[in-house]
Amino acid sequence: QQQVKQSPQSLIVQKGGISIINCAYENTAFDYFPWYQQFPGKGPALLIAIRPDVSEKKEGRFTISFNKSAKQFSLHIMDSQPGDSATYFCAASRYQGAQKLVFGQGTRLTINP
Amino acid sequence: DTAVSQTPKYLVTQMGNDKSIKCEQNLGHDTMYWYKQDSKKFLKIMFSYNNKELIINETVPNRFSPKSPDKAHLNLHINSLELGDSAVYFCASSHTLESYNSPLHFGNGTRLTVT
Numbered sequence: 716q717q718q719v720k721q722s723p724q725s726l727i728v729q730k731g732g733i734s735i736i737n738c739a740y741e742n743t744a745f746d747y748f749p750w751y752q753q754f755p756g757k758g759p760a761l762l763i764a765i766r767p768d769v770s771e772k773k774e775g776r777f778t779i780s781f782n783k784s785a786k787q788f789s790l791h792i793m794d795s796q797p798g799d800s801a802t803y804f805c806a807a808s809r810y811q812g813a814q815k816l817v818f819g820q821g822t823r824l825t826i827n828p
Numbered sequence: 829d830t831a832v833s834q835t836p837k838y839l840v841t842q843m844g845n846d847k848s849i850k851c852e853q854n855l856g857h858d859t860m861y862w863y864k865q866d867s868k869k870f871l872k873i874m875f876s877y878n879n880k881e882l883i884i885n886e887t888v889p890n891r892f893s894p895k896s897p898d899k900a901h902l903n904l905h906i907n908s909l910e911l912g913d914s915a916v917y918f919c920a921s922s923h924t925l926e927s928y929n930s931p932l933h934f935g936n937g938t939r940l941t942v943t
Contacts, residue, residue, distance in 0.1 A: 749931060751934075756936065756937075757936050757937075758832070758918050758920070758934030758935050758936045758937055759871070759918070759934050760934065761931040761932070761933075764931065802869060804871065811883075811884075812878060812883045812884075812924075813859050813861070813876040813878055813883040813884050813922075813924075814859075814861075814876075814922055814930075814932060815873055815876070815884055816871075816873060816932065817873075818870070818871040818872070820868070820869070820870055821869045821870070821871075
């Protein structure tokens with residue numbers, strides 16, 4: 716059972732455009748929603764995270780929008796750059812002595828110059 | 829460099845063999861994890877150790893056995909390797925704090941290929 720569903724699987728955006736990746740979750744007990752960025756041959760690295768008591772969090776060009784009632788959250792990348800080309804994963808967890816992150820399927824983002 | 833480091837980076841072996849992957853972190857974290865990334869890039873947690881104690885043990889074949897000699901190290905031993913074990917295995921670490929204050933730091937992965 717896929718507890719976190721991510722879309723789209725792949726996304727191509729022109730340089731300077733807005734990249735939007737969406738995720739939906741099922742478990743209302745989740746209390747932490749991070750986004751990870753992964754470059755080829757590297758491990759995932761935390762990009763930005765949000766708690767469910769906040770509807771939006773912005774860090775530089777990256778914004779998470781969170782809709783608790785709809786059980787959905789999304790990543791917006793403003794002014795997308797070729798260096799943003801990577802695979803993005805949304806995740807969710809409920810802390811239980813350790814972080815049991817449940818990941819979405821990933822979105823391969825390509826920013827065309 | 830402060831980091832989560834895994835060895836080896838690549839591991840090619842035949843079915844039926846036993847192999848180990850080592851992980852070390854020098855971030856001062858006390859919780860360590862193993863995640864598996866399959867060919868479709870799907871990431872799934874396998875195990876988590878907190879200060880050498882097993883905290884999370886997902887539905888993983890018992891051919892997989894984690895071992896934590898101390899809180900800075902978490903190794904993964906795999907017995908009787910099967911073709912389906914081919915994947916990228918990531919080690920990660922974090923503090924024992926609520927998730928928001930302690931994000932996971934991942935290593936760069938070990939690509940295991942079973943032939």
